[in-house]
Amino acid sequence: MNTIVNGLQWGDEGKGKIVDFLTESADVVVRGQGGNNAGHTVIVGDRKYVLHLVPSGILWPDKRNIIGNGVVLDPVGLVEEIETLEGQGVAITPDNLLISDRAHVVLPYHRDLDAAQEEARGKFAIGTTRRGIGPTYSDKATRCGLRLADLMDADLAHELIDVRLAEANQIFTARGLPTHDAAEVMKRVAAALERLRPHITNTIPVLHEAWQAGKEILFEGAQGSFLDIDFGTYPFVTSSNTTAGGACTGSGLPPTAVDRVIGVCKAYTTRVGEGPFVTENEEIGDYLHGLGREFGATTGRPRRCGWLDIVLLRFACMVNGVTDLAVTNLDGLDEREEIQVCTSYRIDGIEHPFPPAEREAWNRAEPVYESHPGWRQDTSACRTWDDLPEAARAYLTRLATLAGARVSYVGIGPDRAQTILL
Ligand code: GDP
Numbered sequence: 001m002n003t004i005v006n007g008l009q010w011g012d013e014g015k016g017k018i019v020d021f022l023t024e025s026a027d028v029v030v031r032g033q034g035g036n037n038a039g040h041t042v043i044v045g046d047r048k049y050v051l052h053l054v055p056s057g058i059l060w061p062d063k064r065n066i067i068g069n070g071v072v073l074d075p076v077g078l079v080e081e082i083e084t085l086e087g088q089g090v091a092i093t094p095d096n097l098l099i100s101d102r103a104h105v106v107l108p109y110h111r112d113l114d115a116a117q118e119e120a121r122g123k124f125a126i127g128t129t130r131r132g133i134g135p136t137y138s139d140k141a142t143r144c145g146l147r148l149a150d151l152m153d154a155d156l157a158h159e160l161i162d163v164r165l166a167e168a169n170q171i172f173t174a175r176g177l178p179t180h181d182a183a184e185v186m187k188r189v190a191a192a193l194e195r196l197r198p199h200i201t202n203t204i205p206v207l208h209e210a211w212q213a214g215k216e217i218l219f220e221g222a223q224g225s226f227l228d229i230d231f232g233t234y235p236f237v238t239s240s241n242t243t244a245g246g247a248c249t250g251s252g253l254p255p256t257a258v259d260r261v262i263g264v265c266k267a268y269t270t271r272v273g274e275g276p277f278v279t280e281n282e283e284i285g286d287y288l289h290g291l292g293r294e295f296g297a298t299t300g301r302p303r304r305c306g307w308l309d310i311v312l313l314r315f316a317c318m319v320n321g322v323t324d325l326a327v328t329n330l331d332g333l334d335e336r337e338e339i340q341v342c343t344s345y346r347i348d349g350i351e352h353p354f355p356p357a358e359r360e361a362w363n364r365a366e367p368v369y370e371s372h373p374g375w376r377q378d379t380s381a382c383r384t385w386d387d388l389p390e391a392a393r394a395y396l397t398r399l400a401t402l403a404g405a406r407v408s409y410v411g412i413g414p415d416r417a418q419t420i421l422l
C-alpha cells in the first residue's frame with residue numbers, strides 16, 4: 001500500500017513523526033516538494049532529530065529514502081544536515097539516500113534574492129524562511145534554473161549561472177546589495193556537490209521498480225495545505241504544491257500508484273510567518289509557549305497558535321483526497337477546561353463552510369465556534385483508543401465528522417512510541 005502523508009494546516013503538523021512511525025512497515029520514503037524551509041522533528045527515546053531535506057525514514061536502517069525531482073535542494077544545507085545526522089550516529093550512504101538528478105538547486109544568490117524580495121515587499125512581506133525557496137522555484141518556472149544534472153557539468157553550469165547572474169545582479173546593484181560571480185558561486189557549492197555526487201541519480205526508474213515489485217512507498221509532504229501555491233492563503237504561501245498532486249509531480253510516480261492519503265493535523269492550529277489565521281488566539285499561544293511547545297524547527301520563531309479550524313480541514317481533506325486523519329498534539333489540550341472548534345467563517349454576515357479566495361475576505365472572516373468540554377487529564381501515557389478520556393474521544397469523533405475523514409492515528413506526545421493506531 002502506497003501512502004501520501006501531507007499536512008492539512010500551515011505546516012508543522014507532525015508529518016515527520018508520522019512518517020517515521022509508518023516507515024517501520026514501509027520500504028521507500030520519498031519527498032516530492034519543498035526544500036530546507038521544512039523542519040521535521042522526530043524523537044526516539046532521548047534522541048531528537050530535525051530533518052530538513054532528508055526524508056524522515058532515514059532513522060530506520062535498510063529503508064530507501066529518496067529526494068525527488070520536485071524538491072529544491074540547497075547542496076550546502078543538505079551536506080550540513082547529513083553531517084549532523086552522521087554525528088548522531090545515522091549512517092547515510094547511496095544505499096539509503098538517493099537524490100534526483102532533476103531536482104533544482106538552491107544557489108547562494110537565490111537566498112539573497114529571497115531576502116531582497118522580502119525587504120521589498122514592505123508591509124506585504126510573507127515572512128519566508130529566507131532559504132531561497134521562492135526564487136529557486138520561480139527560476140524553475142521561468143526556465144533559468146539549474147538542476148543537479150546541470151551542475152554535474154562544471155563548464156555548462158558556469159555558463160548558465162553567468163547568464164542568470166547578468167539579470168540577478170542588476171537587482172542586487174539597484175538595491176545596493178553585493179553582487180554574485182559565477183566562479184565564486186561554483187566554488188561555494190563545489191565541495192558539497194562532490195559529497196552528494198554518489199547519491200545523485202535518475203530516481204524515477206528506482207521508484208517505479210519499487211512500485212512494480214510491490215514495495216511499500218511513503219510520500220512525505222513538506223509544509224501544509226494552506227501553504228500550497230494554488231490552494232493556500234495566497235500570497236502567504238510557499239512556492240510549491242504541498243497538496244496530494246505534488247507527491248506525483250515531485251516524484252515521477254503517477255496517481256495510480258497512490259492507495260491512500262493520510263492527512264496530518266494538530267488538535268489545534270499553528271502557523272509560522274505572516275498571513276491570515278482566523279482562529280488565532282494569543283492566550284492559547286502563551287499557554288503552549290509556556291509549556292515550551294510551538295517554536296519553529298527551522299527558524300526557531302515562536303509559532304502563532306489558535307483553535308482547531310474545520311473550515312481549513314474540510315477543504316484540505318477535499319483537495320488532498322484524505323482517506324485517514326492523523327491528529328497530533330492532542331496532549332497539548334490536556335489541561336484545557338473548554339475547547340473551541342471553528343466550524344465555519346462568517347464573512348459579512350454570511351456563513352461559509354470553505355475558505356475564501358479574496359485577501360480582504362480573509363481579514364473580515366470571523367470564526368463561528370462550537371464548544372467542547374476538556375478532559376483535564378494527562379493523555380501522554382495512553383496507548384489505545386480506549387485509554388483516552390471519554391471527552392477526548394468525543395472531540396476526535398466530532399472532528400472526524402466535521403472534516404469528513406476517519407481518524408486513524410492520534411499523537412499524544414512527540415516520541416515515536418506516543419502514537420495511537422486505531
Ligand atoms: P512537521 O514539520 O510537520 O514534521 O512538524 P514539526 O516537527 O515541525 O513540528 C511538530 C512538533 O510537534 C515537533 O516538535 C514534534 O516533536 C511535536 N509533535 C509531533 N506530534 C506530537 C504529539 O502528538 N504530541 C506532542 N506533544 N508533540 C508532538
Ligand code: IMO
Nearest residue numbers: 011012037038039127128129222223238272273
Ligand atoms: P514543514 O515541512 C511551517 C512558511 C514560512 C512562510 C511561508 C513561505 O516543517 O511543515 P518559504 O520559505 O517557503 O518561502 O516561506 O511558508 N513555511 C513553513 N511553515 N512549516 C514549514 O515546513 C514551512 N515551510 C515554509 O514560515 O510563512
Ligand code: MG
Nearest residue numbers: 012039040297
Ligand atoms: Mg516543521
